[in-house]
Structures are given as C-alpha cells and as structure tokens.
Amino acid sequence: xxxxxxxxxxxxxxxxxxxxxxxxxxxxxxxxxxxxxxxxxxxxxxxxxxxxxxxxxxxxxxxxxxxxxxxxxxxxxxxxxxxxxxxxxxxxxxxxxxxxxxxxxxxxxxxxxxxxxxxxxxxxxxxxxxxxxxxxxxxxxxxxxxxxxxxxxxxxxxxxxxxxxxxxxxxxxxxxxxxxxxxxxxxxxxxxxxxxxxxxxxxxxxxxxxxxxxxxxxxxxxxxxxxxxxxxxxxxxxxxxxxxxxxxxxxxxxxxxxxxxxxxxxxxxxxxxxxxxxxxxxxxxxx
Amino acid sequence: xxxxxxxxxxxxxxxxxxxxxxxxxxxxxxxxxxxxxxxxxxxxxxxxxxxxxxxxxxxxxxxxxxxxxxxxxxxxxxxxxxxxxxxxxxxxxxxxxxxxxxxxxxxxxxxxxxxxxxxxxxxxxxxxxxxxxxxxxxxxxxxxxxxxxxxxxxxxxxxxxxxxxxxxxxxxxxxxxxxxxxxxxxxxxxxxxxxxxxxxxxxxxxxxxxxxxxxxxxxxxxxxxxxxxxxxxxx
Ligand SMILES: Nc1ncnc2c1ncn2[C@@H]1O[C@H](COP(=O)(O)OP(=O)(O)O)[C@@H](O)[C@H]1O
Ligand SMILES: [Mg+2]
Numbered sequence: 088x089x090x091x092x093x094x095x096x097x098x099x100x101x102x103x104x105x106x107x108x109x110x111x112x113x114x115x116x117x118x119x120x121x122x123x124x125x126x127x128x129x130x131x132x133x134x135x136x137x138x139x140x141x142x143x144x145x146x147x148x149x150x151x152x153x154x155x156x157x158x159x160x161x162x163x164x165x166x167x168x169x170x171x172x173x174x175x176x177x178x179x180x181x182x183x184x185x186x187x188x189x190x191x192x193x194x195x196x197x198x199x200x201x202x203x204x205x206x207x208x209x210x211x212x213x214x215x216x217x218x219x220x221x222x223x224x225x226x227x228x229x230x231x232x233x234x235x236x237x238x239x240x241x242x243x244x245x246x247x248x249x250x251x252x253x254x255x256x257x258x259x260x261x262x263x264x265x266x267x268x269x270x271x272x273x274x275x276x277x278x279x280x281x282x283x284x285x286x287x288x289x290x291x292x293x294x295x296x297x298x299x300x301x302x303x304x305x306x307x308x309x310x311x312x313x314x315x316x317x318x319x320x321x322x323x324x325x326x327x328x329x330x331x332x333x334x335x336x337x338x339x340x341x342x343x344x345x346x347x348x349x350x351x352x353x354x355x356x357x358x359x360x361x362x363x364x365x366x367x368x369x370x371x372x373x374x
Numbered sequence: 375x376x377x378x379x380x381x382x383x384x385x386x387x388x389x390x391x392x393x394x395x396x397x398x399x400x401x402x403x404x405x406x407x408x409x410x411x412x413x414x415x416x417x418x419x420x421x422x423x424x425x426x427x428x429x430x431x432x433x434x435x436x437x438x439x440x441x442x443x444x445x446x447x448x449x450x451x452x453x454x455x456x457x458x459x460x461x462x463x464x465x466x467x468x469x470x471x472x473x474x475x476x477x478x479x480x481x482x483x484x485x486x487x488x489x490x491x492x493x494x495x496x497x498x499x500x501x502x503x504x505x506x507x508x509x510x511x512x513x514x515x516x517x518x519x520x521x522x523x524x525x526x527x528x529x530x531x532x533x534x535x536x537x538x539x540x541x542x543x544x545x546x547x548x549x550x551x552x553x554x555x556x557x558x559x560x561x562x563x564x565x566x567x568x569x570x571x572x573x574x575x576x577x578x579x580x581x582x583x584x585x586x587x588x589x590x591x592x593x594x595x596x597x598x599x600x601x602x603x604x605x606x607x608x609x
Binding site: 256 | 478
C-alpha cells in the first residue's frame, strides 16, 4: 500500500465533500436554516444535468453551465415561496418543511427517472491521470478539488468584497437592523439560496461524473455535508473545506486499512473532532 | 401640512398594549424631542414609525401618504432613517462597511457621503478598518448616526442618542447636532436627559405609560409641568 497515494486521494475526495457542504454552509450561515433536502437537491441537480446531456447532446460540463441558472431560479423560488414563510423564531417548522421537500424530491425522481442507477458520461477525462512519479493523480478528482477551492474563493470574494456580500453579512448579523438599512431580508435569503443551488449544481456535476447515483443517495450526501460543515465550524467556508478534507482523508485511510471501514472511518473522525473541538475547527467569534 | 404625523397610533406586544392613541407631528426641518421615563413607550413609537412594528396604514402619514403598514425596508427607502436604541452595529462589518451599508439601497440627495461623515466624526476615519463592535460606546453611537445619515434621509429618528455614554462623548455628539440639522433632515430624538432635550429641540413631547402627556416648545413648558408629565400629576 502506498501511503502518499492514499493521502492524496483522501485530500482530493475532501474537495467533493466540501462542494457538497458549501451550499449548506452558506444557507446556514446567512439564515440559520438547516436544509434537510440539501442532499436530495444535489441528486436532483445530477438528474437535471443528465437530462440536458441527453436532450441536447452536450458534454456534462456544458450541461452543468446550462443547469446553473435553472438551479438558481429553483433555489430563489423555493426560498421565496416556501422557506421564507416558515423561517422565524422557532427552528422546527423549517426543519419539517425541508424534510418534506426531501421526501417529495426523492419520490418525484423515482417517478420521473425510476430507481435505476445513472451516471454522467465523463468520457476520456474520467480515466485520465497525471503521473507525478510517486503518485498517480486522477484528473477528475483534481478538477473536483480545484472546483471546490474555486467556489470557496469566489464565495469569499462575494462575501467580503461586494455590496451583495455586505448585505448577506448584515442580514445574518441582525435582520431587523438590516431592514432599517432598506435591505429586504427575504430577498437576501432568496438570493442566498439561489447561489447555494448554483454550488449544488457544481457538486451534482462531480457526484454524477465520479460515481453512479439513483434517487435514494441524497441523504448520505447530506450527512457528509453536515459533518464537513460542523467540523469546519459553522459559517467558515475555509473551515468547510478543511472539514471535507478531514472526512475524505479518514475515509480513504480507513478503506486502505480495511475496505469495509471506509464510511465508518469518516464518521469516527467527525466524532473525534467534535470531542476535541465541540464548536468545530474555525468557529465564528460571535453568534 | 406636517412632514410626518401619527394619528391615534396604538401598538401591542402580544396581549400587552404599549401605545394608546399617540398623536405626534414633525414638520420639515424641525427637531422634535421625545422624553419620558423608562417604559413610557418611546422606543415603541420609534419602531412603529420606522416600520419595525407594523400598524394600520392610516395611523402614520408621511408626505401626505399613509405608511403605517409598510415594512421597515420600504419606510427607509422613502427617506426615514433610524438610529436604533442600543446602536445595533453589524458585528461582522467594519466601521466603514457599517457606514457604507447605510447608503447601499437608498442614496438620497444631500450632503452626506463617507467623507462628510469622517469630517463630522474624525475618529471614525482612524478606526474605519476596525470591527464596528470593537469601538467604545460613544464611537459606536457615532457610527450608528453616520450609518443613518449616509442615505441622506429626510427624517432622522434617533432612539436614546446619549443614553449610557460618557459626558465628553455626549458633548461631542451634541456638538455635531447643528451640522446634522444643517443637512436639512427633520429629526425626532428620544432623550432621557431633559436638559439636553430642551436645549436642542424645537418642540418636546413627554410620554408616560403609552400616552403623550405634555407637548409644547421648550420655552412654553414649565419645570413643574414637565415633572408632572414625566412622573404623573399625583407626585
Ligand atoms: N418586545 C417586547 N415585548 C413585550 N413588551 C415590550 C417589548 N418591548 C417593550 N415592551 C414594553 O412596552 C412598554 C414600552 O416600552 P418601550 O417602548 O421600550 O419604552 P421606552 O423606550 O420609553 O423605555 C414597556 O412596558 C415595555 O416593558
Ligand atoms: Mg427605549
């Protein structure tokens, strides 16, 4: 067994988990909403890309670009017409509603696309790899990780360098005072969920390129996303990447020792981090 | 015709009624002070006008239009800005970002820009990269005032402009008041310090237990009348 190889694969796998987690982290950070349908929405995104690929004969990468604005619109509408109505002091109604959405999405996909497993056609890129002497790095895992870093760089730029991001942060701090600045918190929330759905689309692209999927795989993606967000510390995007990398590493190392340990090792790493740092690695200074 | 007026304004927190038919008017360019003991309903009045608490549409009129049922963001976009009680700076924004966000949605006509605010309160320029909440209470109040001015509002609501601040800081803020008034905004300030209120205001309203108990110009009000309106006539 090649340990360097295992570690590199683990880190790169963490990029996929960070992509799963970034949308969840964004939405939680801005409106304290835990979206239990997040994993199913990633799966929905993968089916949407697949549909565009088969209808228009595009490559999955181009199809994902087409899906981006559609998913933004879906997220915007979902927030505006459903989630905004249940957001409030009580955290239970939004939890129940997103749980309901999760079930609706799963069943709709079962109806519309059957339970058969699907895969996005990766073509040559799916098997391409770079030989770096000591390790062989797959191009697709590398692209996944690069996309995760890119997404987080862009999100951080939006958050800390643009007027939109200023409105996001202000609304997250104190929605009432933000409204005294002329900002409409509900519109901010809708924009944020729209952006989260664009990240979901990118996550969906790599989910579908790297492994097969079916309507039932959403909840497991939600768990990985959750663990990455919580390990990183709620609201910190770089923390989310670190969280994804820790789970990815634990899984590949676990699998290298015994293939049956892969999933378990990820969860154990999550629990260990929580034991040592209950608020995650990079908690926000205030909340 | 008044720029802003309330008509039999009431407000409730659940079962509890906090305002009982409050009538207040504000003319263009005027500075009105609201005084009254803790719990009199001053903040509730400010929150009602600014749209944080929704009301019947016709209970508040602004530029001769009913605005009582508008949301806070809509009220602000029409030119009524608020310095809320307790400052309420955004902790994840720097001082400068706290100021900029005041003009992010509405940038009205008028003298107030980032530079003008820094001229008004020079200390803020030095601290512009700091987190807003890292500042002293007085400096935070300056940020809160500047943030509200940035949109060049036609009406500025200040809830507890000096409460809890050190005397030197209160002096700085009151020294800035004439320049703020020269910027043409009409003002309603809530002030527990009756002496300060009488010095700066064109007219004063005294509130007690959700009602206006006295109103008039500072010159026309006797100490005794104010005392009675503040603490109740039986005292
Ligand atoms: N959020 C609230 N919930 C319930 N009661 C409130 C709330 N805010 C204020 N009150 C009550 O309303 C009355 C008026 O309060 P307030 O407007 O804050 O007075 P003031 O600003 O003059 O001190 C007080 O009796 C206060 O206890
Ligand atoms: Mg008050």
